[in-house]
Amino acid sequence: MTRTLGVLISGRGSNLQAIINAVGDGRLRARIAVVISNRAGAQGLQRAEAAGIEAICMPHRDYPSREDYDRALVSQLRARRVDLVCLAGFMRLLSPIFVDAFPNAILNIHPSLLPSFPGIEPQRQALEHGVKVSGVTVHIVDCNLDAGPIVVQRAVEVRDDDCVDTLAARILAVEHQAYPEAIRLLTERRWRVEGRRVLVEEPNTGPGRQTE
Ligand code: GRF
Numbered sequence: 001m002t003r004t005l006g007v008l009i010s011g012r013g014s015n016l017q018a019i020i021n022a023v024g025d026g027r028l029r030a031r032i033a034v035v036i037s038n039r040a041g042a043q044g045l046q047r048a049e050a051a052g053i054e055a056i057c058m059p060h061r062d063y064p065s066r067e068d069y070d071r072a073l074v075s076q077l078r079a080r081r082v083d084l085v086c087l088a089g090f091m092r093l094l095s096p097i098f099v100d101a102f103p104n105a106i107l108n109i110h111p112s113l114l115p116s117f118p119g120i121e122p123q124r125q126a127l128e129h130g131v132k133v134s135g136v137t138v139h140i141v142d143c144n145l146d147a148g149p150i151v152v153q154r155a156v157e158v159r160d161d162d163c164v165d166t167l168a169a170r171i172l173a174v175e176h177q178a179y180p181e182a183i184r185l186l187t188e189r190r191w192r193v194e195g196r197r198v199l200v201e202e203p204n205t206g207p208g209r210q211t212e
Contacts, residue, residue, distance in 0.1 A: 004084070008036050008092075009037045009044035009183050010037060013043050013044020013047045013048075013089065014175075015089060018175070020045075028184055030187055031148075035053055038058060052084045059077070067097050085107070086106075086183065095143075107140060110136070110146050111135075112136075112170045113153055116131070123164050123167045135155040138152040149196050152197050189201060
């Protein structure tokens with residue numbers, strides 16, 4: 001079954017582009033129904049339009065509260081029958097109204113090996129902490145920041161001569177592989193969440209759906 005994706009962004013949209021490319025070249029059996037940005041002028045909106053995908057700007061400041069904004073987002077996504085939401089550099093905390101509307105069906109990508117370095121500037125946090133390995137995490141979103149069950153992680157070496165920009169660039173290249181891979185796992189394989197663990201069954205056991 002082809003899943004219907006909605007991608008939420010705030011800026012550059014390079015992870016969005018990686019997902020668009022993976023759908024375009026058949027690595028992902030999915031359709032991107034809509035891209036929504038909370039920031040006007042986000043480069044990702046242009047990427048969506050260039051790919052012929054509906055692109056909407058919904059500035060959060062137009063809504064009186066976080067909950068009102070999240071309700072509006074949910075209704076836009078539902079109107080397009082989105083069944084998997086991908087956060088791709090979406091710089092907003094989500095309220096339970098949003099998280100509960102898509103149970104186990106919201107993904108986020110974070111440029112560190114969670115639970116290390118959640119929150120902002122994880123590449124800087126990694127350098128300042130002196131870790132030798134950082135990386136990428138794609139996880140299911142729950143109500144806590146950068147905290148839900150982990151779907152895919154990839155390690156990236158931290159080099160002695162790295163600065164924030166060089167480390168971020170090497171991590172970003174790995175993000176672009178890891179996000180489509182995680183979406184592919186959740187859309188094409190059978191899987192379940194047990195506690196904090198996402199357990200994926202071996203291939204050839206049927207089309208991808210969450211098992212209960
Ligand atoms: C990425 O590093 C992503 O992991 C983080 O925000 C950044 C977004 O970059 N959540 P882009 O907009 O996908 O280029």
